[in-house]
Amino acid sequence: MKQNLPTTPGPIGVFDSGYGGLTILSKIREALPQYDYIYLGDNARAPYGTRSFEIVYLFTLQAVTKLFEMGCHLVILACNTASAKALRSIQMNDLPTLDPTRRVLGVIRPTVECIGNITRNGHVGILATAGTIKSESYPLEIRKLYPDISVSGVACPLWVSLVENNEATGPGADYFVRKYIDQLLTLDPLTDTVILGCTHYPLLLPKIQQYMPAHIRTVAQGGLVAESLKDYLHRHPEMDARCTRQGTCRYYTTEATEKFSESASTFLNQKIDVQHITLE
Numbered sequence: 001m002k003q004n005l006p007t008t009p010g011p012i013g014v015f016d017s018g019y020g021g022l023t024i025l026s027k028i029r030e031a032l033p034q035y036d037y038i039y040l041g042d043n044a045r046a047p048y049g050t051r052s053f054e055i056v057y058l059f060t061l062q063a064v065t066k067l068f069e070m071g072c073h074l075v076i077l078a079c080n081t082a083s084a085k086a087l088r089s090i091q092m093n094d095l096p097t098l099d100p101t102r103r104v105l106g107v108i109r110p111t112v113e114c115i116g117n118i119t120r121n122g123h124v125g126i127l128a129t130a131g132t133i134k135s136e137s138y139p140l141e142i143r144k145l146y147p148d149i150s151v152s153g154v155a156c157p158l159w160v161s162l163v164e165n166n167e168a169t170g171p172g173a174d175y176f177v178r179k180y181i182d183q184l185l186t187l188d189p190l191t192d193t194v195i196l197g198c199t200h201y202p203l204l205l206p207k208i209q210q211y212m213p214a215h216i217r218t219v220a221q222g223g224l225v226a227e228s229l230k231d232y233l234h235r236h237p238e239m240d241a242r243c244t245r246q247g248t249c250r251y252y253t254t255e256a257t258e259k260f261s262e263s264a265s266t267f268l269n270q271k272i273d274v275q276h277i278t279l280e
């Protein structure tokens with residue numbers, strides 16, 4: 001076990017490469033307001049979506065270790081790219097030596113679990129970062145649970161930038177929103193359900209809904225992840241007992257704090273206090 005990890009109960013850690021995980025955090029806090037949370041955004045090294053497997057794994061492991069050192073017993077990887085590229089290795093290789101009683105959960109599995117009840121014809125599309133699409137995590141996870149569902153995926157490399165640069169609702173976004181939706185529907189014209197497999201995409205929903213044919217169901221993951229966490233804590237009273245409950249949330253970023261506070265307000269619709277942190 002790693003030396004000096006606090007053993008007393010602590011907050012739930014929520015990690016993302018940057019701001020996007022705030023869309024997941026806000027749904028988690030809506031569903032489970034009584035718990036304490038630490039949000040950690042690795043903004044200085046975002047985006048992760050274009051980075052290699054090795055780098056995403058290394059950065060994610062550093063963040064998870066930091067959150068454990070800060071007292072978290074349970075960490076949610078609120079980042080699809082980190083969930084796709086790092087979660088399995090951390091669970092299998094690192095947790096046993098860091099501390100086998102701590103847990104790290106991702107966002108892909110909870111999203112995928114619900115898909116069988118949402119699609120009517122078994123044709124599911126994934127819109128995500130290049131890294132998540134390349135990892136094949138969504139099709140692999142879906143096939144494990146629902147072998148008959150056919151899955152197609154398209155990387156949307158410009159969408160994160162549109163959101164990060166506050167252009168999600170601007171006229172310039174239309175071209176790229178339409179482009180990737182059209183690509184997906186060309187791959188499989190029978191698609192009836194589309195998963196937004198990236199934390200940033202819920203902020204593009206007004207434009208996505210404009211260009212997505214009305215019969216297609218668009219699935220954002222925040223609510224699904226929140227419900228799954230609620231269920232997890234219910235099924236694991238030993239972990240639930242190690243999560244403190246005062247309804248607080250502390251925010252940390254690896255970038256400049258002013259920049260984080262300003263951009264975070266786009267995601268949360270409120271001003272927040274944030275502290276700087278270094279990951280290594």
Ligand code: DGL
Nearest residue numbers: 017047048049080081199
């Ligand atoms: N948080 C990432 C995800 O959900 C998107 C941003 C990034 O590429 O770092 O995949």
